[in-house]
Amino acid sequence: RKEVEQDPGPFNVPEGATVAFNCTYSNSASQSFFWYRQDCRKEPKLLMSVYSSGNEDGRFTAQLNRASQYISLLIRDSKLSDSATYLCVVYSGGYNKLIFGAGTRLAVHP
Amino acid sequence: NAGVTQTPKFQVLKTGQSMTLQCAQDMNHNSMYWYRQDPGMGLRLIYYSASEGTTDKGEVPNGYNVSRLNKREFSLRLESAAPSQTSVYFCASSEPGNTEAFFGQGTRLTVV
Numbered sequence: 001r002k003e004v005e006q007d008p009g010p011f012n013v014p015e016g017a018t019v020a021f022n023c024t025y026s027n028s029a030s031q032s033f034f035w036y037r038q039d040c041r042k043e044p045k046l047l048m049s050v051y052s053s054g055n056e057d058g059r060f061t062a063q064l065n066r067a068s069q070y071i072s073l074l075i076r077d078s079k080l081s082d083s084a085t086y087l088c089v090v091y092s093g094g095y096n097k098l099i100f101g102a103g104t105r106l107a108v109h110p
Numbered sequence: 111n112a113g114v115t116q117t118p119k120f121q122v123l124k125t126g127q128s129m130t131l132q133c134a135q136d137m138n139h140n141s142m143y144w145y146r147q148d149p150g151m152g153l154r155l156i157y158y159s160a161s162e163g164t165t166d167k168g169e170v171p172n173g174y175n176v177s178r179l180n181k182r183e184f185s186l187r188l189e190s191a192a193p194s195q196t197s198v199y200f201c202a203s204s205e206p207g208n209t210e211a212f213f214g215q216g217t218r219l220t221v222v
Contacts, residue, residue: 043213096160096206102152
């Protein structure tokens, strides 16, 4: 079983739609969680950290459920510029390493 | 603002050739990582270094070696390249814990 699993998509949504991605992780001792965004043929960049209480950044909301070991990302009012691959990332403090999910591809169309 | 610098950006190797991918960061980070990315596979961790002088295997270390030369530099070596190592390689650095990881622009390697 992979340490971090995501639905690969693609999610094809119209502009203005709300879309949600989920990610599950296997190591219950994982300490920190992130969502990264990767544009085609570019390096990944941090979108947002995920806090236990949930957090919001404009149109983006991230939530963590430690009991069920999953994190989610909600994008409201999708824009064409949101088209990208979204990577779920887990930091394992015990091993001091970042583990990436395979990514979920989002395509927003007019 | 250099951040994380990888060289080269593109490389074509013949099977059996060796090469070293270079990575340097100027953010004084302790942790550095090497990932490979293949279509549909996401980023898979090859090796990482939690601090200067230490290195550990990741998910896919076979066929690779690494050197943490100093706090700034973390190199990845392919001793005998194979077509299965055709991939995009990313170097990253971070501070341990709940902090952002910064990536280099990637090295696109083709082994023929």
